Amino acid sequence: xxxxxxxxxxxxxxxxxxxxxxxxxxxxKLAYLPVVKAxxxxxxxxxxxxxxxxxSDEAVLALNMLYAACDMLIDLGFFESKYDARTTWKITxxxxx
Numbered sequence: 001x002x003x004x005x006x007x008x009x010x011x012x013x014x015x016x017x018x019x020x021x022x023x024x025x026x027x028x029k030l031a032y033l034p035v036v037k038a039x040x041x042x043x044x045x046x047x048x049x050x051x052x053x054x055x056s057d058e059a060v061l062a063l064n065m066l067y068a069a070c071d072m073l074i075d076l077g078f079f080e081s082k083y084d085a086r087t088t089w090k091i092t093x094x095x096x097x
Contacts, residue, residue, distance in 0.1 A: 004096045007036060011088030032078055039069035
């Protein structure tokens, strides 16, 4: 058995019970890992800045960085639509044959 890394929807549009029955899971190719990591970091940073002061320059900058990371994943074909960008994700692992 081999372990595969995935991006799993845990909240938002593509999570289980939202727009779909099951949570969306996207397999992560190693070549895409740096961009996926940048996206997850940008997402976490935006949430922190927005919680502290949603109208601050830091929150606006963090949001722009998050949008840029989403655009990169869409350009790579990793994300398919705006719904991917409006979803909360985590890295997870599954055994594959």
